[in-house]
Amino acid sequence: MNKSKWNVFAAILDIINIVLFVFSWFVIFGASFTDVFGATQGASSGTATFFYAMAWIGVVVNAISIYLSHKLHIKVTGGILGLIGNLCFGFTALLAFPAIVILIIACVFLFQQHPAKDVVNNNIDKN
DSSP states (O other): OOOOHHHHHHHHHHHHHHHHHHHHHHHHHHHHHHHHTTSSSSHHHHHHHHHHHHHHHHHHHHHHHHHHHHHTTBOOHHHHHHHHHHHHHHHOGGGHHHHHHHHHHHHHHHHHOOBOHHHHHHHHHHO
């Protein structure tokens, strides 16, 4: 059976994004708190930009993973869930919790790399 290194890479990036998304609320809130009281100006926008950039990098990596999984006849469930999870956070940090849950499920599917249904059915017909 074919295995995709991109699936493993996407799963590892999704795990990194899970950790980042958990801490993002605290970091962005802390940076905006310092913005309000004048310690620094614009810290929250730069901090938020880093988290959003990581989410959009996750979108691109999961999209590549979906494409290559389809070509190698591997189920694309993990890539699609990873794409949705990163898109949730990419649009707004308010969706961090749903993004975390979706990304955890996506990592499980990305690491499994089961063959697609059409490959399984073709192998049964040949026997």
